[in-house]
Amino acid sequence: MSTVKADLSLCQGYANCVVAAGDYFDIDDDGKVVLLKIDVPESERTRVEEAARSCPVSALWVED
Numbered sequence: 001m002s003t004v005k006a007d008l009s010l011c012q013g014y015a016n017c018v019v020a021a022g023d024y025f026d027i028d029d030d031g032k033v034v035l036l037k038i039d040v041p042e043s044e045r046t047r048v049e050e051a052a053r054s055c056p057v058s059a060l061w062v063e064d
């Protein structure tokens, strides 16, 4: 099981992550990403990593 992490100080609310994986990411009223789920099963890792890579300011990453 992997874990998805976010650096809120970097997030600019572009919402690419929400478009790519709306079951893991949302945006709050302040325009910052919200992690809806933290644990990433292996079966979903590629999809969540692609969503993290879609962030233009590299505020998201997946850790082992």
Ligand code: SF4
Residues within 6 Å of the ligand: 006, 010, 011, 012, 013, 014, 015, 016, 017, 018, 025, 027, 032, 033, 054, 055, 056, 057, 058, 059, 060
């Ligand atoms: S794509 Fe990046 S900057 Fe945009 S909301 Fe998601 S984490 Fe924030």
